[in-house]
Amino acid sequence: MWADLGMWVAAILTLAIFSLLYRDNPFYRAAEHLLVGVSAGYYVVNYFYASVLRKFVVPVFRQGDLWLLPGGILGLLVLLRLSRRVEWLSRYAIAFYVAAWSGYLIPAIVKERILVQIEGTLPPAPWTVAPGALIGALVLLVGVLSILVYFYFSAPHTGVLGRVSQVGITFLMIGFGASFGYTVMGRVSLLIGRFQFLFQDVPAAVLGR
């Protein structure tokens, strides 16, 4: 019974959101406000349970794991931003977090996103790959180099530099086109998801299938 009720509420709210496609109206705004309110409530409860209770209160106060206490205190310092008089204390927590994040993220990014990607721009032994793959690798190399030239701003883009950067722009445009195509596919998929719900899931539930 509750599942059916939830389905009807979801169907009505879906139609209320779709009504914006015609024009702004109270049904759309009510559904939008409901979404914001429910989402905020859901996330506050979820974060409180997952972070404060599960990772701090239970281990420290029930299991006596006092090593977590300094981390908890740093976390509480962030809340001091709410008071102008003591907000400077929150900077210690943020500084710690930024330093820790940088420490484990920067080496990983340099290795996986820069070094490995540079290495992957050309096959290690080009004479061993199939002709088709080699052509693909060369196109990739030309694309990478010409785009890098396009983003080189310390010299005017004239002469050879200008022509190479024009090639870079062409590659960028192809990339943006692919990105746009994928974005359209993603947005249409969301519409399909809602229509599958309205035209298939709801009737199936109503007819008891």
Add this chain to the structure above:
Amino acid sequence: MSARDLPPVPAARRPLAVLAGLDRRLIFLVIGVGVALPLLFPLNLPVGVSREATAYYEAIEALAPGDVVILAVDYEPDTMAEMDPMTVATLARLFEKDVRVIALADYAGGTGIAARILRETARERGKAYGTDYIFLGYNPDYSATMLRMGESIRATFPTDHYGTPTAQLPLLANVDDYSRVKLIVSISSSAMAEYWILFAHGKFGEKIIAGNTAIQAVLIYPYFQTGQLAGFLGGLKGAAEYEQLTGRRGSGMRGMDAQSVAHALIVAFIVLGNIGFFVERSRRRDAARRTHVG
């Protein structure tokens, strides 16, 4: 006088130019009908299978019964339409192969989705919680979670999503880090698959495959090209490809007819809009030239 300064000609006298200024509500209506009809009356259009989807399929097919896989449900309700078909198809195939699954959610909003799909798919395949699969839930700070799981899964998640101590879960009796995990599957609507590559693959050498939203797929290709990612699915099309490879017709394949019709309509609108734009520009230039000569 420039072409822009000329007075507009009534729309009835320039039908092609009207295309450039169509009421967007008409476009919404046509797209809506174009998406709805194939869902009600399927066309069963063919779906080609890409190299990256085949690699995703092969990575799962290479698993043996009893192997352990981490399935990260890294998305929230806003992208369910794209991601759910991937999660359902992947989990169904893992269960069919008797692979044991450690599921988790790197976003708080993904816990409900993961719990539902795990429950329903496990019920269909007769799998038992605790031995065949477990759900660890959400843990704050995904990067720290991924790193620490490489050292101890039980320490990272002292309890599962339902509050049971992970030390009591039979599946984790002999599995406490990535060394016993054969594959990590990240079904991700954001850059989360990249973080799995950075931390689980980069630091621990884990094999990663990913399912991504269509928008994210463009950013994932370079990792597949370098071999950092063993395979991936991009958007609803990727889900349909995987369903085709596994012979399981799910909501991915059912949605592809509508996807194809919608794309054809959008291409038609782009072409018509551009024809209207160029015709209007040419007319204004001609008019400006005549005014200048006169």
